[in-house]
Amino acid sequence: MTTDTPTTNVIGRPIDRVDGPLKVTGRATYAYEYAEGGKAAYGYILGAAITKGRIVAIDSSEAERSPGVLLVMTHRNAPPQADFGPPVTPAVPEVFTRARPVLAGDRVRYYDEPVAFVVAESFEAARAAAGLVRIRYKREDAPFDLRAGVENAYRPARANAGIPTDTAVGEFESAFAAAPVKLDASLTTPFEHHTPMEPHATLAVWSGDQLTLYTSAQTLANIQAGVANTLRIPPDRVRVVSRFIGGGFGSKLIAHPDAIFASLAARALNRPVKVALTRQQMFANAGHRATMLQRVRLGAGSDGRLAAIAHEVWSATARSEEFAEQTVAFTRSLYAAPNRITRHRLFPIDTHRGEWMRAPGEAPGMLASECAMDELAEKLDLDPIELRIRNEPDQDPERKVPFSTRNLVACMQEGAKRFGWEHRPAKPASRREGRTLIGYGMAAAIRGNYLGPSAARVSIDAKGQVTAQLDMTDIGTGTYTILTQIAAESLGVPMSRVRIELGDSRFPRTAGSGGSWGATSSGWALRNACDALKQKIADAVRASGTGSADDLASTVARIAPNGLSAEGTVTRGSEYQDYSQHGFGAHFAEVGVDCDTGEIRLRRMLGVFAAGRILNAKTARSQMIGGMVWGVGAALMEEGVMDPRFGHFVNHDLAEYHVAVNRDVPNVDAVFLDEHDDKANPFGAKGIGELGICGAAPAVANAVYNATGIRVRQFPITLDKLLPDLPVVSV
Numbered sequence: 001m002t003t004d005t006p007t008t009n010v011i012g013r014p015i016d017r018v019d020g021p022l023k024v025t026g027r028a029t030y031a032y033e034y035a036e037g038g039k040a041a042y043g044y045i046l047g048a049a050i051t052k053g054r055i056v057a058i059d060s061s062e063a064e065r066s067p068g069v070l071l072v073m074t075h076r077n078a079p080p081q082a083d084f085g086p087p088v089t090p091a092v093p094e095v096f097t098r099a100r101p102v103l104a105g106d107r108v109r110y111y112d113e114p115v116a117f118v119v120a121e122s123f124e125a126a127r128a129a130a131g132l133v134r135i136r137y138k139r140e141d142a143p144f145d146l147r148a149g150v151e152n153a154y155r156p157a158r159a160n161a162g163i164p165t166d167t168a169v170g171e172f173e174s175a176f177a178a179a180p181v182k183l184d185a186s187l188t189t190p191f192e193h194h195t196p197m198e199p200h201a202t203l204a205v206w207s208g209d210q211l212t213l214y215t216s217a218q219t220l221a222n223i224q225a226g227v228a229n230t231l232r233i234p235p236d237r238v239r240v241v242s243r244f245i246g247g248g249f250g251s252k253l254i255a256h257p258d259a260i261f262a263s264l265a266a267r268a269l270n271r272p273v274k275v276a277l278t279r280q281q282m283f284a285n286a287g288h289r290a291t292m293l294q295r296v297r298l299g300a301g302s303d304g305r306l307a308a309i310a311h312e313v314w315s316a317t318a319r320s321e322e323f324a325e326q327t328v329a330f331t332r333s334l335y336a337a338p339n340r341i342t343r344h345r346l347f348p349i350d351t352h353r354g355e356w357m358r359a360p361g362e363a364p365g366m367l368a369s370e371c372a373m374d375e376l377a378e379k380l381d382l383d384p385i386e387l388r389i390r391n392e393p394d395q396d397p398e399r400k401v402p403f404s405t406r407n408l409v410a411c412m413q414e415g416a417k418r419f420g421w422e423h424r425p426a427k428p429a430s431r432r433e434g435r436t437l438i439g440y441g442m443a444a445a446i447r448g449n450y451l452g453p454s455a456a457r458v459s460i461d462a463k464g465q466v467t468a469q470l471d472m473t474d475i476g477t478g479t480y481t482i483l484t485q486i487a488a489e490s491l492g493v494p495m496s497r498v499r500i501e502l503g504d505s506r507f508p509r510t511a512g513s514g515g516s517w518g519a520t521s522s523g524w525a526l527r528n529a530c531d532a533l534k535q536k537i538a539d540a541v542r543a544s545g546t547g548s549a550d551d552l553a554s555t556v557a558r559i560a561p562n563g564l565s566a567e568g569t570v571t572r573g574s575e576y577q578d579y580s581q582h583g584f585g586a587h588f589a590e591v592g593v594d595c596d597t598g599e600i601r602l603r604r605m606l607g608v609f610a611a612g613r614i615l616n617a618k619t620a621r622s623q624m625i626g627g628m629v630w631g632v633g634a635a636l637m638e639e640g641v642m643d644p645r646f647g648h649f650v651n652h653d654l655a656e657y658h659v660a661v662n663r664d665v666p667n668v669d670a671v672f673l674d675e676h677d678d679k680a681n682p683f684g685a686k687g688i689g690e691l692g693i694c695g696a697a698p699a700v701a702n703a704v705y706n707a708t709g710i711r712v713r714q715f716p717i718t719l720d721k722l723l724p725d726l727p728v729v730s731v
Contacts, residue, residue: 015495031201034214042119055135058134058136069129085098087318088322096222110351146349163329168341172340183379188292194358196249201215212238216246219511230255289355289360310340334369358693407675408585408610438590443697445691452521458491460537464551465499471507472510473502482519525568529567531568583609591700602700611675615683628693
């Protein structure tokens with residue numbers, strides 16, 4: 001559907017992406033493609049060859065003499081920067097904005113940590129010269145025995161986003177001991193990596209004491225503050241531009257070495273400098289999801305009603321900087337049970353910091369909880385959907401407040417009808433087609449709905465052209481399009497008369513792209529700005545003493561020939577304390593498993609979601625399918641394999657770090673139930689960006705169990721974990 005749409009009821013329509021033509025014709029400019037400020041020099045980062053220790057000698061003389069080299073930076077000549085500080089920051093915002101110095105000393109904290117930086121006239125010259133830097137290290141022990149680490153785990157002061165580390169309601173231990181039916185299951189999930197298509201990259205340009213960064217960033221304010229704090233300059237001297245982003249998934253929420261190195265070198269050389277992390281460097285220097293051990297204990301009556309729930313996690317964290325993913329927090333709101341425990345524990349290892357990776361908490365946590373519910377259903381001889389229905393709460397089980405909306409049961413029932421759940425094999429490993437075992441699986445989905453403080457500016461000129469400006473970013477989710485729809489409907493103008501300008505820190509500040517709050521937070525601010533602009537127009541019409549003209553453009557031309565502008569803001573209100581706000585869904589998967597090789601193939605997958613009013617039916621469906629594909633990867637293939645001797649991710653490229661591709665997802669569909677959440681925002685919408693991945697992986701895992709009768713507890717589920725126990729199937 002094109003932008004020539006009616007001026008009413010624009011929100012919700014399946015509008016084609018307004019930035020689509022720019023992208024398919026190659027005119028959308030990404031970070032490394034900018035050519036601002038004159039001829040750029042190119043930087044290359046050299047990473048440490050050890051996991052932990054000190055640099056005892058470094059010789060960069062040969063690199064400095066290499067053709068085309070302009071600068072070789074090491075810890076001996078790196079410009080002064082602010083200190084990094086302690087591993088744990090005292091306040092949540094500081095995690096995003098703290099100084100992140102490079103080459104700050106002779107210590108090595110993790111494998112491939114930057115130890116030298118070469119700038120040359122070309123990328124090739126810089127990379128070649130980096131290979132000429134001679135470094136001698138003194139190694140220190142850095143054990144990576146994850147099981148031993150779990151035994152020495154500690155309780156962090158808080159989980160991500162300030163979420164409480166632990167909760168306890170009732171008397172879990174006694175209730176669990178007394179339960180007629182019990183399940184005690186543990187499983188592990190591996191290191192996972194974001195691997196966005198566009199690598200982390202920055203072009204830095206100085207003009208006097210003003211720095212402009214053309215970079216790939218999800219939240220401009222974080223990058224602006226982080227770079228300013230590192231360089232010890234005022235934030236208003238740092239401009240960040242990030243108009244198009246080739247994926248982020250949480251890996252582009254903070255400043256990484258590319259931005260800091262580019263800034264330092266551009267100032268030293270007084271010319272633009274470009275830096276991009278290679279694909280291999282991203283695995284060590286751009287964050288990851290940590291490996292985890294989870295334990296779920298469920299105690300139920302013979303009728304399937306839960307009396308006790310415990311969900312505990314032991315997660316790896318970098319020794320140098322703590323990150324506690326809120327892996328079990330969603331369990332506090334999902335199912336009813338009077339006796340409950342949730343706990344987060346960390347064990348430190350010598351890697352780069354963990355970071356926010358799509359649906360932090362729910363994505364790995366639901367693998368444990370939803371597989372456990374599947375196991376409990378089998379113990380009770382109950383249909384997995386029926387078990388979940390019997391444990392549907394009438395209010396948030398731990399916060400004791402009502403849900404703003406909760407249509408989980410409707411999602412499961414609608415999904416079961418559409419998917420043909422009644423044909424699910426009742427007995428595992430009982431259905432096959434030729435030499436292929438067939439299985440069905442399902443899982444629930446839950447994802448919190450959040451709001452981030454945001455602002456927007458909107459203006460209209462005498463020709464009726466509307467321009468909206470926000471520092472919001474579009475990481476490929478359709479933000480340009482959704483905001484165009486919101487502005488068009490709010491002002492009553494065609495979408496073709498609206499121009500959305502994003503990704504510039506000179507524009508009003510938003511919460512950025514993260515936490516699934518981008519569209520609703522920035523959209524609400526834009527709607528308020530449009531309302532303020534309409535009020536300005538109405539006031540000007542009244543002041544002129546004449547009635548309005550036939551259309552908005554004529555009115556503005558008459559009352560304000562130079563145009564008008566207004567701003568709008570939004571902050572979180574009491575609704576987020578008074579109500580438990582979440583999006584919900586249900587995933588269904590059918591898999592085939594080869595009887596002879598153990599090869600797993602997804603045959604089809606369906607997600608049914610209730611996430612408030614949908615702002616754009618086309619982009620929303622695409623986001624959900626994308627999230628579901630992530631879930632398939634988490635269940636069946638994604639795994640960062642660490643060499644326990646060196647703390648090195650050995651499969652640090654897209655040849656050996658496997659992600660789902662077209663052949664792996666032949667038939668995936670997502671549908672939405674009609675819903676309106678009047679507690680969430682004026683649109684009645686909820687964040688959806690990460691809901692699609694929540695629960696997707698356990699649906700696939702449960703389908704594999706249904707096909708084979710083999711319950712794999714070490715993810716991902718690969719054929720080697722099935723082969724030893726595959727049932728013998730006669731010809």
